[in-house]
Amino acid sequence: MNKNFIRNILLEYEKKRDIAEKELLYRKSQVYELVPRLKEIDDKIARIGIDLSRVILTNPENYEEEVRTIKERTDKLKQEKAILLTENNIPLNFLELNYSCSHCNDTGFNKSGQKCKCFKQKLIDRAYSMSNISHSLKNENFQTFNIEIFSNEKFEDENLTPKENMLNILSVSEGFVNNFDENNGENLLFYGTTGLGKTFLCNCIAKALLDKGKIVVYQTAFKILEILEEYKFSREKTPELKMSYELLFDCDLLIIDDLGTELTNTFTNIEIFNIINNRIVQNKKTLVSTNLDLIDIADTYSHRVSSRIFGKFTLLEFYGPDLRWESNTNRNY
Ligand SMILES: [Zn+2]
Known part of the structure; x- marks a missing residue:
């Protein structure tokens, strides 16, 4: 299999991921304008993630209790987010990255590092169109x-x-x-x-x-x-x-x-x-x-x-x- 093909396909994946991220940013900006509280929630969830790693690092002996309360806070925020989205007729996955292949998240490789079936399909399609x-x-x-x-x-x-x-x-x-x-x-x-x-x-x-x-x-x-x-x-x-x-x-x-x-x-x-x-x-x-x-x-x-x-x-x-x-x-x- 020609190396150029593989390089081109990997570039395509990269472009796809870029586009997915840009689209998400755009959707976020739209939604945040419509429901500003959603931005606050997302910011809070992001900050909690940082808190969580700080807690585990600074208190390695006894962090379970704190992690549990942090998790409860996140769950509550997520719940509120889901309710807000539903109330505003926004699909629940609207603020998530949309990859075209859920097996490899448009990387071309699955978790164990094997070529995803979408990758194999692309190779075959490419071969067909070249043929x-x-x-x-x-x-x-x-x-x-x-x-x-x-x-x-x-x-x-x-x-x-x-x-x-x-x-x-x-x-x-x-x-x-x-x-x-x-x-x-x-x-x-x-x-x-x-x-x-x-x-x-x-x-x-x-x-x-x-x-x-x-x-x-x-x-x-x-x-x-x-x-x-x-x-x-x-x-x-x-x-x-x-x-x-x-x-x-x-x-x-x-x-x-x-x-x-x-x-x-x-x-x-x-x-x-x-x-x-x-x-x-x-x-x-x-x-x-x-x-x-x-x-x-x-x-x-x-x-x-x-x-x-x-x-x-x-x-x-x-x-x-x-x-x-x-x-x-x-x-x-
Ligand atoms: Zn795939």
């Missing part, structure tokens, strides 16, 4: 993957039927997700013509990993080059641009969709190679999806890029009749 995958794609996942739409008839001169082939790809993909934390250097290359489920399966993998709290970035090769060019050639680098650029290298899984649709030139070759290579060196995983076949890839990219891709990736070919024309599916695969 470029919208929440609507949540319904493209391993559970909704319908293997039955793949033909079980022999296809051209392939050994496996499209369905058998897809079962194999599915099991490799699920293994990829399940063993994602293992340092096994596994990368995937999905290749084959459009309409055979590559995008759907990319989404399944992305979703499963996002739900595990991983940072997944899903970009087309075209968009990646745009980010790289902008980063290289712009003098003023906005924080967003910096983050998009760094994420290409730092995210847990980079999905490069549609490799081969971008214009390839020397710049492209070097940059695509640079990202893929950098990630391999850092033990970060990459999933590439392309409509090119292996010969096209070798022709389109320099030897360095193609040998990297072929050497360090599990190559999975999608083949079969185009699913988008099948009557039993209207989904855009």
Whole structure:
């Protein structure tokens, strides 16, 4: 998980607490103006707190009696406060800090120092928004993957039927997700013509990993080059641009969709190679999806890029009749 994310989330918590405190001050000033006696009560309660610690410090042997009377005084004041609030139609918790998470009081950590569930949720949400995958794609996942739409008839001169082939790809993909934390250097290359489920399966993998709290970035090769060019050639680098650029290298899984649709030139070759290579060196995983076949890839990219891709990736070919024309599916695969 990227350190910047965590720092940003902690800053958000800090801001939230600041806002909660400012809002409380504002509410107090309003209420005190309306019912001045409430300010007197609050001041008294605050002073009693100081008294209490003084009593315990100066009379450590025999403070119980005094503490009891002090406590009685506080209770009385609190009671009076509650009555005044009720009489003036002010909610009882109006003069308390309003944290949005009562488990951690917007600190992000619970009492035992563990990440609060709101913190974990934020990490997942952040990962989702960074991934470029919208929440609507949540319904493209391993559970909704319908293997039955793949033909079980022999296809051209392939050994496996499209369905058998897809079962194999599915099991490799699920293994990829399940063993994602293992340092096994596994990368995937999905290749084959459009309409055979590559995008759907990319989404399944992305979703499963996002739900595990991983940072997944899903970009087309075209968009990646745009980010790289902008980063290289712009003098003023906005924080967003910096983050998009760094994420290409730092995210847990980079999905490069549609490799081969971008214009390839020397710049492209070097940059695509640079990202893929950098990630391999850092033990970060990459999933590439392309409509090119292996010969096209070798022709389109320099030897360095193609040998990297072929050497360090599990190559999975999608083949079969185009699913988008099948009557039993209207989904855009
Ligand atoms: Zn919380």
